[in-house]
Amino acid sequence: MMPRNSLAAFPNKKIQQDQAIDLVMQLLAIPGGSGQEAQVMQFIKDQLRQVGCPASAIRHDCAHKASPLGGEVGNLIVKLRGTRRGPRRLFAAHTDTVPICVGTKPLRKGDIIQSGVPGKGLGADDRSGVAAILYAACELLRRKLPHPPLTFAFMVQEEAGVIGARLLDVPMLGKPTMAFNFDGSGSNKLFIGATGSHHLSVTIEGIPAHAGVRPQEGVSAITLAANAIAELHAEGWLGLVEKGNQRGAVNVGTIDGGSANNVVAPTARLTVGIRSHSTTFRNRLLKRVKTAFERSARQLRNAQGGRGSVSFQDTLAYESFRLKQTEPTVQMARSAMRQATGQPVELGVLNGGLDANWLTQHGIPTVTISTGQHKNHTADEYLDLHAYTACCETALHLATQV
Numbered sequence: 373m374m375p376r377n378s379l380a381a382f383p384n385k386k387i388q389q390d391q392a393i394d395l396v397m398q399l400l401a402i403p404g405g406s407g408q409e410a411q412v413m414q415f416i417k418d419q420l421r422q423v424g425c426p427a428s429a430i431r432h433d434c435a436h437k438a439s440p441l442g443g444e445v446g447n448l449i450v451k452l453r454g455t456r457r458g459p460r461r462l463f464a465a466h467t468d469t470v471p472i473c474v475g476t477k478p479l480r481k482g483d484i485i486q487s488g489v490p491g492k493g494l495g496a497d498d499r500s501g502v503a504a505i506l507y508a509a510c511e512l513l514r515r516k517l518p519h520p521p522l523t524f525a526f527m528v529q530e531e532a533g534v535i536g537a538r539l540l541d542v543p544m545l546g547k548p549t550m551a552f553n554f555d556g557s558g559s560n561k562l563f564i565g566a567t568g569s570h571h572l573s574v575t576i577e578g579i580p581a582h583a584g585v586r587p588q589e590g591v592s593a594i595t596l597a598a599n600a601i602a603e604l605h606a607e608g609w610l611g612l613v614e615k616g617n618q619r620g621a622v623n624v625g626t627i628d629g630g631s632a633n634n635v636v637a638p639t640a641r642l643t644v645g646i647r648s649h650s651t652t653f654r655n656r657l658l659k660r661v662k663t664a665f666e667r668s669a670r671q672l673r674n675a676q677g678g679r680g681s682v683s684f685q686d687t688l689a690y691e692s693f694r695l696k697q698t699e700p701t702v703q704m705a706r707s708a709m710r711q712a713t714g715q716p717v718e719l720g721v722l723n724g725g726l727d728a729n730w731l732t733q734h735g736i737p738t739v740t741i742s743t744g745q746h747k748n749h750t751a752d753e754y755l756d757l758h759a760y761t762a763c764c765e766t767a768l769h770l771a772t773q774v
Contacts, residue, residue, distance in 0.1 A: 387507070392764045393480075393757060395419075396503035400478035400485065400495050400755075406468040406532035407436070407443035412499075413467065416448060416506055416526055423513040425450065433541035439529055447536050448526040449544050450509065458520030458774075462548035462736060463508065463767065464537075464727050465501030465555060466530030469493070470749050486754040496755040497748035500763070501554030502526060504743055508767035519772050523548055527727050530555075533571060533689045537730035550701040551738035552770055553728040559759035560713050561742040564702055565694030565721040566729050568651060570658050572644040573685040574665055576629070579678050580638035588675040590636025594629045596680050597640045600668040609660050620648030620657050621723070647723065649692045658686065690729035694721060701737045704770065709741065712765040741766060 404412040417430055429451050436443030448467075454460075473495035479488030487494045509524050511517065523545050529535035556563055576597055581590030601624055604610045613620045622644065629640025644661055648654035665682045673679050695702055697719065709717045728738040744759030 386768050387511070387761060387765050389761050392503070392507050392761055395507055396500055396755070396760060397478050397480065397485065399499040399503050400476065403474045404468055405471055405474050406529045407439070407441040409467045409528045410444035412502070413445050413448050413526065416467075416502070419506060419510055420450060420513070423510045425509070425513055431544065433544055435528060435536050435539035435541070438539050439535050441529060441532055441535065443528060445528065447528055447540055449541075450524040450526075451546050452509070452512070452519070452522045454521035455518045456520060459549040460521040460523060460546050461770065462523045462525060462545060462551035462731070462738075463505040463771065464525045464527060464551060464553045464731060464738070465505050466498045466527040466536065466727055467502055468529055468531050469495040469497065469499070470531050472749065472751065473753075483757045484754045485757065487751065491751050493749060493751055494753040494755060496743070496745040496753060497557075498530070498555045498743070498745075500743040500745055500755055500760050504554045504760070504763045504767045507764045508771045511768055512771060517772050521546065522771055530727055534725045534727060534730055537727040538690065540730065540734065542734050545736075548736055550704065551728070551731050551736045552701070552705055552767070553726060553731065553738050553740040554743050554763065554767065555726055556722070556740050556742040557745045557748055558742045559744055559756055560709060560715050560762070561718045561720050562702070562705055562709060563720050563722050563726070563728070563740040563742070564697070564699075565649075566690075566692065566726050566740075567647050567649045567723050568654055568692030568729070569689040569725050570646045570654060571687045571689045572646060572658065572661060574642040574644060575683045575685075576640040576642075576665070576669075576680060577682075578636065578638050578640070578680040579674055580631070581636045581674070583634045583636050587636055591672055591674050591678060591680040592637045593640035593680060594637040596668050596672050596682070597627065597629065597642055597665070599672060600664040603664045603668070604661065609657070609664070613657060615653075618648070618650060618653040618656075620646070620650070620653050622646050622657055622661060649694070649721070651692065690725040691733050693729060693732045695732070695737055695739065699737055701739050704773075705739045705741060708766045708769040708773065711769060712762045
């Protein structure tokens with residue numbers, strides 16, 4: 373359900389609402405799928421330079437050069453010297469969007485923004501987060517507000533498996549002691565943990581043969597894959613997986629194979645996503661998926677007894693984490709959100725991955741602050757402007773409070 377309250381009924385104390393909304397409208401209109409974030413990054417740099425950010429404070433790392441996607445540009449890191457002493461704080465958001473959002477045109481309707489292009493998503497995931505921390509950075513510089521040392525990290529390739537954060541040049545951040553990631557669906561939600569995920573690539577080598585003349589001489593890589601998937605499904609190891617008190621998820625995300633309709637499929641390639649908050653159970657899921665493919669390879673033979681083979685490439689996409697409610701990062705974020713909205717803050721743990729997973733893994737305790745996104749990754753996505761402007765105020769408060 374879309375919000376019914378009038379934006380005017382929720383005047384923010386510190387921010388200029390019109391400027392904040394105009395900023396997110398401009399960002400939403402810029403295309404930028406994973407690996408294609410250069411245009412978004414240029415906009416961010418232009419905005420910062422217009423308010424006097426020194427060029428020496430704006431740098432890119434080389435994350436894209438190590439990424440399997442390649443990409444146009446690495447993470448953008450902006451380091452501001454403090455005007456007063458204190459531990460450095462990190463603000464993060466990711467600049468890429470999912471494919472359904474590329475080519476959207478944002479349309480404001482009252483207190484929400486939605487896509488003006490039928491069938492397109494909005495891209496509020498995560499341009500609303502980018503806008504919130506960019507707004508805070510620009511306001512600091514424009515109004516010369518006192519603040520401790522701050523770092524703003526605009527991440528790439530989050531939607532492709534949290535790649536930018538995984539490959540982040542951590543020393544460039546300047547040793548922050550806490551971090552605030554601006555992302556996530558809903559309003560006034562503070563996420564203090566998230567699940568972990570492995571990405572498993574499966575390569576199957578079958579035995580090709582003429583599908584009409586000598587099919588018995590072939591071993592179909594596609595059949596081998598189908599048998600393994602059927603076994604996993606039948607035994608409860610696909611989709612939501614619950615074994616005793618352990619819980620996780622396994623999904624065959626993509627499959628590609630074969631060469632021609634009259635050839636027994638010589639190869640097949642699959643990608644499998646494996647998630648759980650428990651590292652131990654996630655490793656169990658990973659082993660079980662591999663076992664199903666290995667068993668299928670042993671069992672499926674041609675007329676001469678020949679068999680296919682399987683090989684795997686396993687990548688830790690992101691590790692699970694959960695911060696304690698007593699963690700200073702959690703307490704500071706919770707206080708700032710409560711002051712911005714006047715409402716109770718809902719704590720949560722996500723079943724998806726975030727830049728916060730890798731930032732925490734890099735040694736920086738990180739919470740994720742919801743930005744007003746709703747129904748993200750769909751054509752029905754919209755941004756609640758009440759929640760978004762409160763998020764902007766939260767970011768500014770976190771950047772300036774003692």
